[in-house]
Amino acid sequence: MSLPEFNEQVAELEKLRQEVARLKEEKERLALETAVHKAILETNADTLLSGLEQFKLIADNVPAQVWTADAEGSVDYYNKRYFEYSGLTSEESIGWGWQPMLHPDDLQRTIENWTRSVKKGAPYEIQYRFKRASDGAFRWHLGKAIPLKDSNGKVIKWFGTNMDIHEQKVAEKQKDEFLSIASHELKTPLTSVKAFLQLGQKMIAPDTKAYSFVSKASSQLIRLESLISDLLDVSKINAGKMVYNLEPFEFGAALREAVESVQQANEKHQIIIEHNDDVVYNGDRLRIEQVINNFLVNAIKYSPDADKIVVRSEVQQNNIVVSVQDFGIGIAAENLTRLFDRYYRVDNTSMRFQGLGLGIFISSEIIKRHNGSFWIESEPGKGSTFFFLLPISGKHELIDLETDNQTFYKGNFIEMKYVPEQQWLDVNWLGYQNLESVQKGCMIMLDLLQKNNCSKVLNDNTHVVGNWSEAADWGGEYWFPAMQDAGLKHFAWIYSLSTFSRMSAHKSIDITMGKVTAQFFTEIEEARRWLSEAD
Known part of the structure; x- marks a missing residue:
């Protein structure tokens, strides 16, 4: 390979770097718009309901489609941006009239997700393609909504947004395609250059300046080879084609x-x-x-x-x-x-x-x-x-050790018992947790809460290590609402020393959720005092 040809390949890699930088700028722009939408979604429910006309005035002037729905999930308001985009009238859109605007491949999935969120009273988030009236094009949107609840935890309103993310999705696809092509195209000439440099090192005396230059070029080539290997792996992961050869x-x-x-x-x-x-x-x-x-x-x-x-x-x-x-x-x-x-x-x-x-x-x-x-x-x-x-066995092993199926349970990953003097569940999570262990432990906790008709939980994560973030969404969207329905009122959560475990805990729970009051602690005695004084 000649030097100009090699320089051309290096220039291709520089294009890749520029593409990554461009995508970063697009991501920052999207983050700014998301912040605006988040501010709308997280506005206090009483403020929105008491000043609905003011809310509508604000909603008509934000760069997103804003909508509201009643407790059953039937849309009762859209802002101007939605009508400009969809070309529909208010009469055509209200209720569930948005369905014809979705891409046929996304419709069933969207209906199922929205219905599930409405039923559980859990936050809603989905990506789907939405038809634009001006040219009939289906463009990718990010749909989000949160339920606004009264003091009893009952959903009284839904506030949502649709954000156009089509350019980002296209850029992601183009970037992935570029990564795959560029990394493959670079790998072949790189192998040739590496071979020529190795031959050059053998032909040049080690104590010469030329040998030093070739050695430095070889070390830089190794770094370039590593970058290209990473790009190839990412393209394989994105395409679901990463091959794993499992052997002892x-x-x-x-x-x-x-x-x-x-x-x-x-x-x-x-x-x-x-x-x-x-x-x-x-x-x-x-x-x-x-x-x-x-x-x-x-x-x-x-x-x-x-x-x-x-x-x-x-x-x-x-x-x-x-x-x-x-x-x-x-x-x-x-x-x-x-x-x-x-x-x-x-x-x-x-x-x-x-x-x-x-x-x-x-x-x-x-x-x-x-x-x-x-x-x-x-x-x-x-x-x-x-x-x-x-x-070591290929999966997280959950072992049941002892239980009476009424007042206590002991396993290799969690221990819990009902404390009649305090009328609460004393729960102690043990060691490494994942989605499976968190789901099993939480469902046992829900069962004992119902059987003992108690409303308080002392949830000790002191001995938890590692990362169970994959279970955080499940805990927030399904389990906590179920615990609330079962009578939970006060939840004392003692922190784990693990940073990732703490972050997962915060993602799972809000400080106040409807009728449930939750609080985080670093000391178990402080948590016990708070729980004892809670009404």
């Missing part, structure tokens, strides 16, 4: 080899394996090593002033739990979950550290496909610890 392997040996490989290329940082349990695991060894490698490379990259990385691998509760700890710049709590987004990197780190920010996204997808979980503990200025968990 010695996990401890795989960890040691991954650490040795990274250590050889990094002299400044010492990678210390403090603990490494030997266990046979059935999974895709190369993909798991890819995750470990990504954790290690990130730890080195984001701790430039430190000189060590600490790695641990332990068997806990029939799970392999791996952690990689650095002593670098750290991450603020509000930025932790955003790391799972493609191309996202915290604050201004993109100005300091090179890369496209794809590694965490890819690693998260690999761990999910192994039925595992992934979380981070971090403190700005002190460093970060990246964790991942893999169930």
